[in-house]
Amino acid sequence: MLSIRNVRVRYGPIEALHDISLEVNEGEVVTLIGSNGAGKTTTLGAVSGLLPLAGGQIHFDGHDITSLAPHKRVPLGLIQVPEGRRIFGTMTVAENLDLGAYARTDRANLRNELDEIYALFPRLAERRNQAAGTMSGGEQQMLAVGRALMSRPKLLLLDEPSLGLAPLLVKEIFAVVKRIRAKGVTVLLVEQNAHKALEVADRAYVLETGHISMTGDAKTLANDPRIKAAYLGA
């Protein structure tokens, strides 16, 4: 479904991604793990189009999206939940969700989607008329995910959804990832919390300073001594 080939990304003279290649197949949850500064956010930026490529190609769902503008990628079914709870703070929860469906042409079915999202995040339903900026961090993260789901994506790009959340909320977020997958949405999950990420994922890629150092089945990687030492704190 998503295929990244030999992608390189530069910030000015500094190359942050050197020759990255990865695949995400339909129906999978793939996780991209790596320590701080490895280039995970940069990879997602390249996929969603927020960052321009210095080389390589990206194909999505049969389209070459290598140099497509970000707002043209969303209607293809590709959506990113950016790092750090980026919500529209002065708008209500309902307005935020409505903007998530911004790129959709079939606006008649929005009601169903909205009900599904409120079922997935009951707390958002309670707060639908509250200004999003006044909610707690966990609620804002739920809203960011819910907003992305409103676009009815084929592939959801999640950038460290558990970052800075209390343990209970971290658990909830990963449970949500499982339920999203059950709906048939493919997920590319970027995480520093390798333990949890490998638990929900089918396959995993390990990113180290701008290149992929390991890849494989999530269960296998979770038992790999090198991964255990570097990322699982064992």
Add this chain to the structure above:
Amino acid sequence: MRPSSLPFPLVFAWRVFIFFVVVRALMGVQGTTLFAGKHPIINPYYQNILINAGIAIILAVSLNLINGITGQFSLGHAGFMAVGAYISAYFSKEIGGVLFAQLIALISVHISKQLGTLLLTFQQPILFTIAILVGALAAGAAGFLVGLPSLRLRGDYLAIVTLGFNQIIVSLIRNWKAVGEASGYIGIPKFTTFAWVFALAIACIWSIRNLASSALGREMRAVRDDEIAAEASGINTTRVKVVAFVYSAMWAGVAGALQAHYIQYANPNDFTFLRSVEVVVSVVLGGLGSITGSALSAAGLTVLQEVLRDVPGAFYTSVALVGLAAYWNFVRVKSEQSGSKSMLRAFVVPFFALIAICLCYWSPQVNAVLERVFPRLDLPDLRAALESSKGALRYVIYSVILIVVMLLRPQGLLGRREWSLAALQRGRRVGKGVEGNLA
């Protein structure tokens, strides 16, 4: 349609109209109109203030689209205004009249003489309409030119680029022979009347309010709240920002055209970044993102500048301001739910400020009393001192007012809310605003 669901400027305009009709009926004087005749109902002094306020309203409300609603920081609004002023004035003075005469001649000969005569009677409004449109389009084009390269810039960088643009425009005009270079452009026809300004100010408020509450307006607010999230959600942020710049610049151009055809003169010095800063001040003071806030503060600041011209005006304004400051201070302390002691303390500073103001104002009397009690004293007459430096006094008080308001109400007078008559009728002072209406 319920009356309260009408856009509020229309309701407002309607009520003002009714008011004037009633006034007119009461006066019943032949040959007297609101603004013209021997004894107009609104005398020329007030007309002048109202026209300046109207132009300031158009500038502030339109800048609010960029700075408040879309969350970009433009410091070049006077540049767009200059483009509108000079291009429309050039059209009216050098092109419009000649073109119109030829057109009338052609129509009279080839189509019908009556139509020609009819058009001739409406020459002025027709020419002015075209001049305003030409000015607005030129300013809009300038907005596009500035908006496009500035899109990758945020915050301070965008502010600097727009400021630079403003200065470039002023320099170009200073070197443009056909419009009088640095000495100014004279002989612009006087087309602007109060009716034009009033109608266009209403149109500006109405159209920008409609835009702000449309789907595009919501995209603008999304860009303001979080540009990356907006882009990730599939919003074409480039398009959104360019539209905001172009639309806003067009209205600034309209304001420029109105000003040039009112004072019949345009000088590059009137369009430097100082003017831009003035507009930014109105927008921030009214509350970034609040359209009615911008309109109210633009009108208020225009009137304020007028009121501060003499000492009694400055006195009453200062007293009113101290009252307002005391009120805001009190509200703030109360919301912090502290004891009654600190509530009392909220009035200490305003109280002493009030005493200081009164001592200045009545300093001749105070001095007389004090000098009778203590004959050896020789006190300075503060009031005379203030009166003699009238101009300076005005700017000092004006600035103090701005500082005090921004200290006590950093969110501006209305914050992000809107003020509406419908809300007033419901017995609430502040309406739900654009944000609330969309939910």
